[in-house]
Amino acid sequence: MEILDLALAERKLGKQAKQFDSLMTLNRDRHEEIKYRLRQRGLSLVQIARDLGISAGSVTAVSQGHRRSRRVEQALAEALETTPKELFPDRSMGRKKQ
Structure with missing residues (x-):
């Protein structure tokens, strides 16, 4: 019974790893x-960071999907004349409608 449980757990982890890899590729593509x-x-990410008074690394982390910040997402969206929901559709869950 334990071997079967272990095999199921390994399969589940394998699927999760593939989903993570897919998401990270998507985030890198979106960042680029x-x-x-x-x-x-x-414009540049550095200029967005200066305007917000934060580090360029913080803006990059949001753009790459490593962090979330409504403020940074909003600033990026405004600079690109779009909405945060359109720019970051995978992050819109739980976000108040604008």
Whole structure:
């Protein structure tokens, strides 16, 4: 019985690892897209950070999906003339409607 439980647990962890890898690729792709779109507008993550009075690393962490910050998400969305919900659709759960 324990071997079967262990096999099921390993399979579940394998699926979770694949989902995580897929999400991280998506976040890297989105991060690169955000940087590209900002450059097209003559902006950068560093400029967004300066405007907010925070470190560039903090803005990068949000853009890459390592952290969440409504303030940073809103600033990025405004700079790209979109909404946080459209820019970060996977993060909109639990967010108040705007």
